Amino acid sequence: MSGSLRSHRSAMLAKLETTYATDSVPVAGTDAVVLQEAEITQMDADAVERPRLTPHFGARPIALTALKIRATAQVDLAGSGAAGTAPAYAPLLRGCGMAQTITPATRADYTPISAAEESLSLYWFLDGQRQRALGARGSWGLEIAANQFPRLTFEFLGLYTPPTEVALPATTLTAWREPQVANTTNTPVVTLDGLTVALESLRYRHNNDLVFRDLVNRRYVNIQERRPVIEVAIEAPTLTAKNFWALAEAGTTFAAVARHGAAAGSIAELTAPRCQISQIARRAADGVEMLDMTLVVLPNTGNDEVTLSVR
Template identity: 30%
Template sequence: MKTRKKLLLVAPEVTYGAGADIADAVLIIASELDSSPYEGDTVTRDRLRQTFGAVAQANAAPYTTVTATVPAAGSGTPGVAPNYGLLLRACSMSEIIEEGVSVTYQPVTDDAESVCVWFVEDGQLQKVPGVRGTVEWSFTAKQYPTMSFTFTGFYSRPEALTEAINKTPENIAEEFVVNKQNTPGRSVHGYEGCLQSLSLNIGNTVNYRALVGCESVQVTDRESTGSVEIEAPNIATKNYFEAIESHQAITLEPVSLTHGTVAGNTITVAAPKVQLATLSRSDSDGIVHYSMDMRLNPDQGDDEFTIKYT
């Protein structure tokens, strides 16, 4: 099999864990795609005997993981969700559509959705029902923006692909490079400096559970984090040392980024209460940069950040 002949398809599940029909699936554009087709907790069949040697192990709770790097872009039409919106919803995010205007995603605690995924690899495919996961966004200067997904779902044995996948991606535009022209807005605790990178991780805790009569993938916790690298400002302009201090008081301020200038393909990341921490220095073309970790705190709840497409 050839390494690059891979596809990722996804469809919503009406009933959790029941899977879906591949005819209803959408094709997701991915720049990186991989799977661990047969994971699980093993149990050893211990035996006492007269000689040394291995004993058999059984996989007591088989499951599958799929990882994918997906370009971050809009659908191309304001108020229409990008096709990978299904993946975001499977990462415990709500989808709010304002017709003709915008689509907004933000974390949720309850009523997590699920999807069915098909991992296709050069003549064979593995159907993975009951999928939920976590995601991280990356916006780095002079690179394309990406989302890195890690999904967990039920195991089923890979099979030969009997029919060609005749699908084309829909509701997805081409991504733009992160740079001055394409990324017009940024603010880190009120300072609009020269930004090198911004990453954001929803930080879902994803657990596969296998009990007698029950099988599920559950998102049981969330701790959203991120990081930012910015050209070091003059301390009189912006004092990031004061911002990272937490021994007397904790500073929570907004962080935001707007990427894109075209209707239907503009992404705005906004986090209202971000704590900065662990400042470190680096050199970039002879210029000092500050790298800081971010902890994204909720305001009223389930609102640590939003990803808005306009």
Template identity: 25%
Template sequence: MYTRRAVVLAKIETSYGTDADPTGEANAILTGRPSVKGLSDNLERNFVSPTLSPLAPCKAGHTVEVSFDVEARTGAEPGTPPEISPLLRACGFEETVVAGTSVAYKPVSDDFESATLYVFLDGICHKIRGCRGNMKFVGEVGKYGVYSFSMRGLYAEPVDLPLPSAAYSAVLPDLVESATLKMTPEGGSQYIPVISRIEFDLHNELFRRDDVTREDGVREIMISSRKTSGVIDPEMVPAAAKNYWSEFRNRVPNQVVFGYGAAGATDKITLTVPRAVYDEVNYQDRGPLLSIQLPFICQYNLGDDELIIVYR
């Protein structure tokens, strides 16, 4: 079996854990090499015997975790969801489509959707139902934007299946160049820093909901909380231009807007954090230049809007 011969399919479920039956023609996602891992509780049997040899443990609470990277690219036309739509929705985002214009994703706090993932590895297929998970976005200058997904779902043993035909989007990913970046402190003026990299991490906490009546004792993978964060690395400037240390000390929130892939005057992909508060400040070198590493927490604004992703 070849590591590069793999296909990932994803489709939103009509009800939790019900196989959505994704197909290669309609639900294929172009990914990096997927990693599939079986998870379980290891129940040690600490009982006495005439020897010091350990007894075989029991296993319980089986689930499956799959992770992979995906290029950040838009839908075929403005107002059409990107191919990663089912993954974003299964990570706790609500999708809002404005036909012919845009597709927006905002986090929710209830009625979470779930997805079925089929992961084909050359000759075997993992059919993973009830998937929910996490998303991280990285935008680095001169490279295309990348989403990293880590999804967890109900356990099922793989089956022997040939690779399906997969129809992938023909849209090319845009490079992180000619980007829009704005930082606006609360009560202050907009500032445009010089950066080389920006990250946004959803940081969902996943909870395994157990049930003695279910196979493997698992009823559901739930999203129980989130602590969305990010990192930005601006070049250091005089305090009169942008006083990062004062904003850190006084917990001053900044609105952070990052967009790139401009089509005319409009960015194709925009990520917005209404209230970003620095978690710490660290100097670092960027060649001969002094820069500053700013991890930040995406704070409560109006609720369920700490990170907004818009495709146009």
């Protein structure tokens, strides 16, 4: 009897491609990903039914088309270990339509682009099987919750390749930094319109629109559009301190900033300079009034609506 596959024995490798959908051959020594969680759909396809008239009831034969792979992953949000060095998760961000700018000894910045997006070769290992997704592009998000490890979230769409039997690799993970729990010490800055807020949770979604195109002689994943949002839950300030209701009614734009990490080499900061409140609601938690808000993240001149800085 063949052995079963154990889902906890898994690994992911990711490497940027030089030529779209040409395997960049990620290796366990330099391209491994430290995962909080992950899930992969090994075959996502459309079923095309063969037209056929018959004198009886019954299903028609099908053919599977538009073969693709969907994968989600969550990784620790942390610094790179040294200011001016790209973090280990940089290739994942770049595969989501984010440009990388390195300022030596100072910072690594990730900002949106609207053309010439990079792509990834993703390898997923599951206890003796390997699944490859080539030409993968994705979308990303960021989650910070009080007294939890913050994380980056990713969703990828790539070209399907059949799984093969390959031994689980011994990965090298030294480039990945240890995360810090989100709290007052480790998350020193969370501001909305300049007001320091008591944060319960913040959730950023880049919301890339991923489109799979399957044509004769051409198959690819395209990023068509993006509509970023921030969902934030805070203790309600007094109206004198900040009247978010008035900001929502007037359609006023303001900056949102969340910085995790206090020392150089451990800092990751999300900045959205122009946010607008699209939803606002009250609720109670432990007898304290809370505000739940959804913010639309707007560009200014273009490709500048959000920056993730690691320093």
